[in-house]
Amino acid sequence: MTDTSNLDTLEAEVRSQIDGATDEAALDAVRVSALGKKGSVSLMMRELGRMSPEERQVMGPALNGLKNRLNDALEARKADLEARALDAALASETVDITLPVRPEPQGSLHPITQVMEELAVIFADMGFEVAEGPDVEDDFHNFTALNFPPGHPARDTQDTFFMQPDENGERKVLRTHTSPVQIRTMLKGKTPIRIIVPGRVYRCDWDQTHTPMFHQVEGLVIDREANMGHLKGTLLDFIAAFFETDQVEARFRPHHFPFTEPSAEMDVRYERVGDAVKVGSGDKWMEILGCGMVHPNVIRNCGLDPDEFQGFAWGMGVDRLAMLKYGAPDLRDFFNSDKRWLNHYGFTPLLQANLATGLS
Secondary structure (H helix, E strand, C coil), X not given: CCCCHHHHHHHHHXXXXXXXXXXXXXXXXXXXXXXXXXXXXXXXXXXXXXXXXXXXXXXXXXXXXXXHHHHHHHHHHHHHHHHHHHHHHHHHCCCCCCCCCCCCCCCCECHHHHHHHHHHHHHXXXXXXXXXXXXXXXXXXXXXXXXXXXXXXXXXXXXXXXXXXXXXXXXXXXXXXXXXXXXXHXXXXXXXXXXXXXXXXXXXXXXXXXXXXXXXXXXXXXXXCCXXXXXXXXXXXXXXXXXXXXXXXXXEEEEEECCEEEEEEEEEEEEEECCEEEECCCCEEEEEEEEEEECHHHHHHCCCCCCCCEEEEEEEXXXXXXXXXXXXXXXXXXXXXXXXXXXXXXXXXXXXXXXXXXXX
C-alpha cells in the first residue's frame, strides 16, 4: 500500500476530467466524484485508519497533497470558466446608451413661490429691496404705529388671531398684514427707503376667495419728494410687467386706509379668456390693490419728521395675483396639497423668472 503510483494515475485522470469540463455544472460533477463524501480520493483517505503506522507515514502526506492539488486545479478551472462566460456575454449582449433614462418624479415650484419670484424680479429692476419680518407681532408694530385707533374692526378677535396674554398682559398677534415690516424698516431711520415686503399673513376668513393664512406683498417708498404721480407710475409699470402686456388702463378710486392719506384702490381694465384673465383689454374693471401716501402719523410714529419726509405705499394679495394670472378658480386649492393640482399649476424650478426671457 505504500506504492503511490496509483495516486499519480488517479491525479492524471481527474485532471483530464477537470480540463474537459465545459461549464461549471460539469466541473462540480468532477469535484464530487473525486473529493465528495463518496469520491475516489475521499474513499482512499478512509483506508488510512486500517494501515500500519509505517504505511500511514507514507500515504497520509501523499493523499493530502493530492487533495490540495486537485482543489487548486478545480478553483483555477472554475475561474477560467467564469471569465469565458463573461467574455461570451459581453460579446453577445449590448446596451443601447442612446436610449433616454426612465423619467424620475420631479418637484415643482408652487404658484405662490413662482409669483413671489416674479414680484421680486420686477421690483428689483425698479431698485427695490426685499425686506422680511416676524409672523408673530406685537400691538405696536401691527396696529398702533400704523394708525389703527382703539376699537378698529381689525383689532377684533373675530378678524384677528390673538395669542394668550403674556406675563405683562400683552397679547401678541399673528400679523394681519406685512405692514409691520415697513414700521421696523422706518424705525431704523435709514432713508431713503425703497422696499417690498412679501410674506404670510393671517386673518379669520375661509371661503372661495379667502383663507386663514395667505400671502401679501407690500411696497414702501420714503424720501423727501415721493408723490402720487410716482406711486401711479410704479404700479402701472408693475402691472404691465407682471401680466406681460404693453396695454394697461387703470383708475384710482378714493378709499380709506388708516395708514395712508390720501388712499386709493387701483382698478385695471380686463376681460376673461377661458379661465385666464387678460389685463389691458375688455370692458370690465377689477380692483387689484390698495395704495396711498403714507399717513403723517405713521411717519411720526417711526421717529421721522413728516414735514421733511413723505412717501407712498401699497399692498396686494399674492394668492389673488396668482389666481388672476394663472386661472386658478378657488383660493383654497392653493393649500390643499393635492399633487394633481400642483402638477397642473406648478412651475419647473430650472426656469427662473426674469425680465429678459419672460416671467412665466
